[in-house]
Amino acid sequence: MSQLRTRIDLAAIAHNTRAVAAHIGEDVRLMAVVKADGYNHGAVEVARVMAAHGAQAVGVATIAEALSLRTAGIDAPVLAWLWDATDTALVAEALKNGIELGVPSLKHLRVLAEQDRPARICLKVETGMHRSGIDRHAWREAFMLAGSAKHLEVTGLFTHFACADDPESAATDEQLAEFRDAIAQAHALGLNVPINHAANSPATLSRRDTHFDQVRVGLALYGLNPLRSEPGIELRPALSWEAEVTVVKPLQPGDAVSYGHTFTADRAGYTAVIPAGYADGVPRAAQGQLEVTIGGRRYAQIGRVCMDQIVVDLGDTPHGVAAGDTAVIMGVGGMSLDELAERLHTINYEIACLPKGRTVRQYVNG
Ligand SMILES: Cc1ncc(COP(=O)(O)O)c(C=O)c1O
Known part of the structure; x- marks a missing residue:
């Protein structure tokens, strides 16, 4: 896969x-x-x-x-x-x-x-x-x-x-x-x-x-709502953007993460690397706005968005997250396209068009 x-x-x-x-x-x-x-x-x-x-x-x-x-x-x-x-x-x-x-x-x-x-x-x-x-x-x-x-x-x-x-x-x-x-x-x-x-x-x-x-x-x-109010019919979003966690590792207080060292840890903790970057459609300008869902829990993205990867903050413990786990960047099972659109000051139409680059499509039925 x-x-x-x-x-x-x-x-x-x-x-x-x-x-x-x-x-x-x-x-x-x-x-x-x-x-x-x-x-x-x-x-x-x-x-x-x-x-x-x-x-x-x-x-x-x-x-x-x-x-x-x-x-x-x-x-x-x-x-x-x-x-x-x-x-x-x-x-x-x-x-x-x-x-x-x-x-x-x-x-x-x-x-x-x-x-x-x-x-x-x-x-x-x-x-x-x-x-x-x-x-x-x-x-x-x-x-x-x-x-x-x-x-x-x-x-x-x-x-x-x-x-x-x-x-x-x-x-x-x-x-x-x-x-x-x-x-x-x-x-x-x-x-x-x-x-x-x-x-x-x-x-x-x-x-x-x-x-x-x-x-x-x-x-x-x-399955996306085109209105600012309720759509009046039940719409089911169809898209979920997922990645496999590649690396989980500890972070010490004072460690700075990713290009430019824009994030510095103020406590010991753990990070996970997600193999999706701006070449794959994660906007570099989305830094600090993304929350990636792993095992049903949302984790904040930290530091600069790179060409191929982003880093998320797992907190004080790894929360059981391991390499190979599925991380939902957005969509079904994670942050909704609507929520991300609001954070990025755009519309769900544009958010649906983000995934590209090395993203491949996988079809499921229910
Ligand atoms: C000419 C035209 N008709 C219909 C549509 C469908 O619009 P919507 O996605 O809001 O249903 C579009 C998309 O923008 C369009 O350009």
Whole structure:
């Protein structure tokens, strides 16, 4: 077994998918978002489980991500929304593999209209996120062009919320009004838009009026709460970042630990070395914020985070900790991703993406 691993509980992924599917009801489709290698849980493995437990489609950012799902044999509908309109060879490859393309600008739409391969597309409309999406002034031209190109099949319109983690945010109401207007304009121009979608995890869990025909859910399917309040459904975190303790040793008063000697022992005690460092995704800036769990007990990380290892303070006795014991750096069985996110002044989305480098994935079922 690897000395540094993320354990991914596929039963938790299955549970979360069923819970979200039950929450949205049968009339709304569930698109499982597995970009960034399934939020660092392994896109192929989680997509399979999500598709088997209620997701009708899969969403990713890039065409490369979409193609790797196809290569792994995933034949569910896949939408990719972040692609380079000048890379016509890659676009052709996507279309050949039946990848649906999210269209983030009029320029992207023109590229698809000018090539003659059949394409399933979903038009992304700008409603207030101001990241990507076809601007309001270009909606009419885009809807007419998409409707007139016979080889283009428009599945619907989509947009993305900027502030859905705050269910009270007026920005979401404004974006919703814009999105409804875009759909109305498409209808008025005779463009068939059967599957419209806007909601990410927070919107899906907190506001039914954002659901439309489909929701695009990422974070919640990994068991992480996208809201500052309770999620309203039972979410089971799936990820645990674990390592095998490599060394346990005594420390004398006055001994200083790790680079720069930023920690000096004021009493005799014991330390354990955990084989995970900044090359593996432990932020060097997390010094003093981490607590590693060994045998159900939390121990503070001390001194500088190194490239390959961190040191934890076991206290006055080794507490029975020995080389080879499992240490949970974060996740199930240890410090939650939410707690670590709060300590590091970031969000659980980013914390899930930390493990890298020599970390290998191990899948378990329950
Ligand atoms: C366009 C788009 N839709 C849906 C999602 C899923 O968001 P969440 O993880 O909050 O469900 C994302 C992720 O940020 C996204 O970029």
